Amino acid sequence: MVDAGTPGTGPAAGSPEAAATRRPGLPSTTATCVAVVAVAVVLSVVVGARAVPLTAVWSDTHPLHPVVEARLERTLLALAVGAALGLAGALMQGLTRNPLADPGILGVNAGATFAMVIGMTAFGANALSQFLPLAFAGAALATVLVHAIAALGRDGATPMKLAITGAALTAGLMSWTTGLLLADRKTMESFRFWQVGTVGGRGLDVLLVGAPFLVAGAVLALTGARLLNTLALGDDLARGLGRRTTRDRLVLGLAIVLLAGTATALTGPIAFVGLVVPHVVRGFVGPDYGRVLPFSMLAGAALVVLADTVGRVVLPPAEVQVGIMAAAVGVPFFLFLIRRTGRSL
Numbered sequence: 437m438v439d440a441g442t443p444g445t446g447p448a449a450g451s452p453e454a455a456a457t458r459r460p461g462l463p464s465t466t467a468t469c470v471a472v473v474a475v476a477v478v479l480s481v482v483v484g485a486r487a488v489p490l491t492a493v494w495s496d497t498h499p500l501h502p503v504v505e506a507r508l509e510r511t512l513l514a515l516a517v518g519a520a521l522g523l524a525g526a527l528m529q530g531l532t533r534n535p536l537a538d539p540g541i542l543g544v545n546a547g548a549t550f551a552m553v554i555g556m557t558a559f560g561a562n563a564l565s566q567f568l569p570l571a572f573a574g575a576a577l578a579t580v581l582v583h584a585i586a587a588l589g590r591d592g593a594t595p596m597k598l599a600i601t602g603a604a605l606t607a608g609l610m611s612w613t614t615g616l617l618l619a620d621r622k623t624m625e626s627f628r629f630w631q632v633g634t635v636g637g638r639g640l641d642v643l644l645v646g647a648p649f650l651v652a653g654a655v656l657a658l659t660g661a662r663l664l665n666t667l668a669l670g671d672d673l674a675r676g677l678g679r680r681t682t683r684d685r686l687v688l689g690l691a692i693v694l695l696a697g698t699a700t701a702l703t704g705p706i707a708f709v710g711l712v713v714p715h716v717v718r719g720f721v722g723p724d725y726g727r728v729l730p731f732s733m734l735a736g737a738a739l740v741v742l743a744d745t746v747g748r749v750v751l752p753p754a755e756v757q758v759g760i761m762a763a764a765v766g767v768p769f770f771l772f773l774i775r776r777t778g779r780s781l
Contacts, residue, residue, distance in 0.1 A: 462727070465720050469734040473515075476741040480511040484748045485755070513643045514635045514744050514758065515737040517699045518709060520650050522736020523657050524695040525710020526717070526728050530664035531688050532583075534598050535715070536773055539575075539696035540707025540766075542602035546609040547578025548700040552630070553613050556623045564645050564701065571701040575693045578605060599774070630704035633759020635744055638702070646698045653694030657729060660688050664725040706759045708766020709736050715773070739765075 481504055482488045488507070492498040521539060528537035528544075539545050551574025555561035561570060582605055586597040617624040617631075663684045666673075699706065713736045714728060721727040740758060743765070747756035 462721070465731070469731060469738070473734055473738045473741075476738045476745070477511055477515070480514065480741050480745045481507050483745050485753060509640045509643075510635050510638065510744070511741055512640065513638050513702065514741045516643055516647070516650055517635065517703050517706065518737040518740025519733040520653065520695040520699045520736070521706060521709040521740070522713040522732040522734075523654060523729060524692050524699070525736070526714040526725070526732040527657050527660070527664070527688055527692050527695075528710065529714050530668065530725055530728075531685060531692070532598060533668065536596075536599040536711070536770070538708060538711035538766075539692070539699075540705060540709075541599060541606070541711060541770070543578040543582045543605040543609065544575045544692070544696045545700050545705035545707060546606040546613075547574040547576075547581075548572075548697050549630070549705050550574055550609045550613050551577075552701065553616050553623065553627060556627060557616050557620050562626060564642060567701045568646065568649065568698060571697040572693055575697040575700070576689075578609070579689060579693065581605060632757040633704040633706040633762070634757040635703050635740070636755065636757070642702055646702045649694050649698040653691045653698065654733070656687060656691035657695065660684070660691065661725040661729050663688060664729075668723070668725075704759060706740070706762050708762050708770065709739055711773070712766055712769050713739060715769075 481493060482490065484503075484507065486500075486503065488500050488503055489498075492500040493504050495501060498504075524544075525538050528539065528542065529535060531537075548571035551570040552561070552567050555566060555570040559566075561567060582598065582602045585605075586594070586601040589597070591597070617627060667684065696710075713732050717728055717731045717735050721731055740762070743761035744758040747758055747761040750756055750761075
């Protein structure tokens with residue numbers, strides 16, 4: 437029998453136990469995330485096509501204070517949308533047990549966008565209050581369709597089949613969206629503001645309209661952490677523990693639709709945030725969704741704010757939209773995950 441206190445007899449290098457012992461503690465991780473978000477907010481306010489001194493932030497009489505106010509509204513929107521996308525991505529990965537899940541990859545964003553364009557061309561929708569229900573419907577239908585198609589065949593909805601089906605549906609929906617826009621010049625002029633994915637040019641009133649839906653989705657998601665931990669054990673064991681798995685999945689699916697649909701309606705499609713963030717977060721806090729979900733909110737908020745800030749200065753005097761900057765980070769990460777997931781199948 438080996439003495440547990442003998443040097444060199446601890447967890448093997450590379451084992452899950454050894455990885456857990458190397459993770460920083462919860463207080464330090466929380467402090468780090470909050471600090472990163474705070475730094476991102478400060479940079480977002482003071483960095484841009486024109487640098488703003490900190491004195492302009494505090495002084496109402498400073499000539500650049502209106503610039504600070506505009507950037508602050510933009511930053512608040514980026515924080516809310518980033519938190520929603522990070523949380524939605526963590527939910528999707530937990531709900532489908534698919535490491536490649538993301539609202540942009542599995543067709544949720546494309547479905548919301550397509551529904552909004554149909555509403556604009558067929559029904560003359562032109563207000564955010566009209567876009568939101570359309571985005572919810574499109575996101576929900578796309579989610580159901582991807583899972584239904586991927587479930588066909590012998591092995592059911594495997595992670596790779598979900599990713600391939602979502603990519604195919606996204607390509608199809610975006611093609612149809614482009615076709616509708618080309619056929620209606622007036623709709624194209626109205627919609628191009630949303631097409632790439634941007635937090636610029638939105639006022640605080642836009643965020644206030646979407647805030648109740650984001651809050652409702654976040655509450656459903658955060659209270660579903662125990663459901664995700666149970667579902668991770670497998671449906672049979674979850675049912676054996678008294679869970680109603682179908683109802684649980686519907687509740688969590690509603691949270692995803694609220695979060696991803698509202699984010700798309702507010703800023704347009706921003707992909708890969710929900711893919712990258714949960715993987716990074718799990719490396720710091722482990723697989724417990726009681727920690728993964730709230731930290732994904734913080735990390736998603738920081739990522740979108742930083743991506744928006746970098747996009748303002750990377751190609752001066754032009755501005756690179758946050759949807760493009762997020763893709764610049766997310767595409768290599770997605771290819772890496774596909775390579776790693778393909779090896780494990």
